[in-house]
Amino acid sequence: MNTQLLTGFQEWHPAEFAARRRVFETWRRVCRAHAFVEYDGPVLEPAALYRKKSGGELVGQLFAFTDQGGEEVALRPEMTPTLARMVAARQAQMRKPLKWFSIAPFFRYERPQKGRRREFTQLNCDLFGEAAGPIADAEVIALAAALPRAFGLGAGDFTIRISDRSLWPAFLAARGVDVARTDEFLAVVDKVERAPAVETDAKLAALGLDGSDVRAFLAADPAAALPSLGALREELGARGLGDVVRLDPTIVRGLAYYTGMVFEIFGPTGRAVAGGGRYDGLVATLTDGAANLPAVGFAIGDVTFADLLRASPVASARLAAAAREDLAPRVYGVIADETRRADGVRLFAALRAAGASVEYPLGPMKVGKQFGAAEQLGARFAVVIGGEWPEVKVKTLATREEQAVQGMPEAVLAAVSQ
RNA sequence: GUGGCCGUAGCUCAAGAGUCAGAGCGCUUGGCUGUGAACCAGGCGAUCCAGGUGCGAGUCCCGGCGGUCACCCCA
Numbered sequence: 001m002n003t004q005l006l007t008g009f010q011e012w013h014p015a016e017f018a019a020r021r022r023v024f025e026t027w028r029r030v031c032r033a034h035a036f037v038e039y040d041g042p043v044l045e046p047a048a049l050y051r052k053k054s055g056g057e058l059v060g061q062l063f064a065f066t067d068q069g070g071e072e073v074a075l076r077p078e079m080t081p082t083l084a085r086m087v088a089a090r091q092a093q094m095r096k097p098l099k100w101f102s103i104a105p106f107f108r109y110e111r112p113q114k115g116r117r118r119e120f121t122q123l124n125c126d127l128f129g130e131a132a133g134p135i136a137d138a139e140v141i142a143l144a145a146a147l148p149r150a151f152g153l154g155a156g157d158f159t160i161r162i163s164d165r166s167l168w169p170a171f172l173a174a175r176g177v178d179v180a181r182t183d184e185f186l187a188v189v190d191k192v193e194r195a196p197a198v199e200t201d202a203k204l205a206a207l208g209l210d211g212s213d214v215r216a217f218l219a220a221d222p223a224a225a226l227p228s229l230g231a232l233r234e235e236l237g238a239r240g241l242g243d244v245v246r247l248d249p250t251i252v253r254g255l256a257y258y259t260g261m262v263f264e265i266f267g268p269t270g271r272a273v274a275g276g277g278r279y280d281g282l283v284a285t286l287t288d289g290a291a292n293l294p295a296v297g298f299a300i301g302d303v304t305f306a307d308l309l310r311a312s313p314v315a316s317a318r319l320a321a322a323a324r325e326d327l328a329p330r331v332y333g334v335i336a337d338e339t340r341r342a343d344g345v346r347l348f349a350a351l352r353a354a355g356a357s358v359e360y361p362l363g364p365m366k367v368g369k370q371f372g373a374a375e376q377l378g379a380r381f382a383v384v385i386g387g388e389w390p391e392v393k394v395k396t397l398a399t400r401e402e403q404a405v406q407g408m409p410e411a412v413l414a415a416v417s418q
Numbered sequence: 419g420u421g422g423c424c425g426u427a428g429c430u431c432a433a434g435a436g437u438c439a440g441a442g443c444g445c446u447u448g449g450c451u452g453u454g455a456a457c458c459a460g461g462c463g464a465u466c467c468a469g470g471u472g473c474g475a476g477u478c479c480c481g482g483c484g485g486u487c488a489c490c491c492c493a
Binding site: 004005007050058060061077078079080081106108110111112113114116255257272275299334336337366367368369370371372373374375376382384386387393395397400402 | 419420450451452453454455466483484485486487488489490491492493
């Protein structure tokens with residue numbers, strides 16, 4: 001019987017968990033700063049919720065099973081259908097725009113690789129009820145940009161590339177390409193930076209297009225072809241994001257439901273970390289017309305975001321330091337005299353009740369070992385309980401400075417609060 | 419779904435087909451009965467699983483499982 005960790009799943013030991021929690025808390029803080037509010041939904045949903053939108057490969061990647069009641073259920077592979085249902089149910093009563101976010105686990109049965117596991121956590125941010133326009137779109141992109149920035153990343157560490165779903169259909173229509181072949185064409189554009197030029201040209205020729213014509217369009221300012229992109233660029237510039245955003249028509253996003261602006265965040269290696277865009281028709285589709293709300297949003301995954309942070313030595317060092325601090329107790333109680341243990345434990349309990357993180361040995365231990373333990377755990381202070389009781393020593397471990405303090409909770413708390 | 423590379427201790431690695439599979443880090447006990455480092459001595463701990471070839475397999479072959487990377491795809 002196999003009892004090993006399942007493929008694509010991960011365990012989070014305390015040191016790793018501390019860093020991960022730090023990331024999520026920062027995401028949460030940034031979202032709140034942008035006045036987004038948090039929600040969540042069920043991890044398990046009717047499988048039909050996901051079959052509705054798309055079939056084929058995506059359904060094959062569902063973690064799905066029949067439950068004891070005969071219900072076909074699936075672990076959620078994405079948030080959007082759940083979110084659309086939630087929003088549709090109460091949108092009539094809610095003030096628009098809705099700005100919602102969630103940090104939640106998702107499951108997809110895929111082959112794991114860099115930046116991809118079978119269980120992963122995503123931050124989903126969506127804005128509902130504001131028609132397409134540069135301000136709402138910029139608001140969402142600004143939030144996306146603020147996330148890496150909150151970890152000290154800036155221009156050079158990441159870029160946000162922006163395009164619009166309507167850019168290419170106009171281009172194709174002007175050249176007499178069959179509308180039905182739009183997706184085929186977009187797949188070529190999506191790979192234009194990675195694929196060899198001859199390959200690209202051959203595929204374009206099959207569509208009746210000239211490679212140099214397409215390249216010229218890519219090189220030109222997209223705002224000339226689509227003024228709304230120029231307006232969006234100005235909005236983003238006004239938010240101080242001019243150095244991290246760039247208009248780029250090669251951003252097409254594979255998803256059919258995007259209706260306007262689309263964007264992706266890229267790390268320094270050219271890997272997409274997150275993506276999103278405007279999807280004005282999706283709520284109506286998913287709710288069978290029960291609600292019809294314009295929407296713009298994005299999702300960012302924990303795995304890819306961690307890779308992005310790792311690419312920056314400064315950011316990853318800072319995160320590691322913060323995680324270490326989260327892990328360490330503030331105070332290590334050194335019990336130098338076992339006959340005073342009861343007094344010490346009472347004092348430590350009072351410190352804990354006041355919110356201080358306090359560790360102490362659970363049995364007799366040599367004083368030297370206790371200081372070693374305090375050091376190793378990363379405690380900031382040692383409080384030494386010994387024969388001088390009710391006087392105790394409070395030692396700042398980093399500087400090795402020691403002061404005598406009365407062993408009252410208030411006095412000790414004051415000494416360890418600096 | 420397809421393919422490359424890789425599975426030895428908790429981690430990083432060593433061991434030409436040949437004795438009893440080693441080291442560093444780690445954890446632990448003591449040296450050290452009221453002050454942390456370093457040091458010293460001891461202890462803990464491994465060949466992913468199952469077949470095959472060989473006198474002999476960690477090493478070669480086959481299958482499985484697992485990891486990783488890329489392709490495909492990416493809600």
